[in-house]
Amino acid sequence: AQSVTQPDIHITVSEGASLELRCNYSYGATPYLFWYVQSPGQGLQLLLKYFSGDTLVQGIKGFEAEFKRSQSSFNLRKPSVHWSDAAEYFCAVVRISNSGYALNFGKGTSLLVTP
Amino acid sequence: DSGVTQTPKHLITATGQRVTLRCSPRSGDLSVYWYQQSLDQGLQFLIQYYNGEERAKGNILERFSAQQFPDLHSELNLSSLELGDSALYFCASSPGTSDSTDTQYFGPGTRLTVL
Numbered sequence: 001a002q003s004v005t006q007p008d009i010h011i012t013v014s015e016g017a018s019l020e021l022r023c024n025y026s027y028g029a030t031p032y033l034f035w036y037v038q039s040p041g042q043g044l045q046l047l048l049k050y051f052s053g054d055t056l057v058q059g060i061k062g063f064e065a066e067f068k069r070s071q072s073s074f075n076l077r078k079p080s081v082h083w084s085d086a087a088e089y090f091c092a093v094v095r096i097s098n099s100g101y102a103l104n105f106g107k108g109t110s111l112l113v114t115p
Numbered sequence: 116d117s118g119v120t121q122t123p124k125h126l127i128t129a130t131g132q133r134v135t136l137r138c139s140p141r142s143g144d145l146s147v148y149w150y151q152q153s154l155d156q157g158l159q160f161l162i163q164y165y166n167g168e169e170r171a172k173g174n175i176l177e178r179f180s181a182q183q184f185p186d187l188h189s190e191l192n193l194s195s196l197e198l199g200d201s202a203l204y205f206c207a208s209s210p211g212t213s214d215s216t217d218t219q220y221f222g223p224g225t226r227l228t229v230l
Contacts, residue, residue: 045117
């Protein structure tokens with residue numbers, strides 16, 4: 001079954017530093033992958049998505065992610081983190097089954113940004 | 116603001132009770148999804164409706180049911196509530212043109228507390 005793993009539960013970075021959040025997927029074919037962000041008390045907002053084509057995907061808020069089939073990864077990156085980026089980040093993959101499609105989410109990575 | 120609305124924002128009830136959560140999708144979206152977010156299980160897909168009909172089913176308990184009405188709003192009914200049902204319940208909507216690649220837009224969630 002299609003699934004994603006986010007190895008890091010918490011990450012702390014200094015404001016202005018670069019960021020990389022890890023996501024590994026499990027699926028034989030090309031997966032449909034998403035990154036969402038959840039700010040405290042808010043719903044989930046889509047940052048970017050990958051279906052096919054260019055393996056480097058640009059998203060909102062200065063985020064990008066790179067699909068690497070050889071490593072089964074879809075890591076999220078940002079060159080310079082702002083304090084407002086502190087939030088919970090979720091990687092997700094479309095789960096395809098007899099009963100249709102849905103998103104399978106990772107456990108999430110909580111990002112703390114220090115001054 | 117994703118355009119998806121959920122009511123109520125908070126709900127506190129007792130074990131054994133029944134509650135109804137309401138979701139209004141974005142204008143024009145035909146698909147509605149329900150997800151449950153809890154500390155121990157993370158974000159779990161419950162069920163999807165498309166234009167009034169059930170399309171996909173996930174880890175939804177038999178005590179839970181949902182429906183989508185002709186005006187496309189959806190309701191999630193939770194009955195015989197248990198302490199473990201305390202969670203954040205999200206509704207998401209998508210255009211419905213392609214379940215596998217459509218972006219799902221999430222509402223702010225309903226926080227359910229069962230005492």
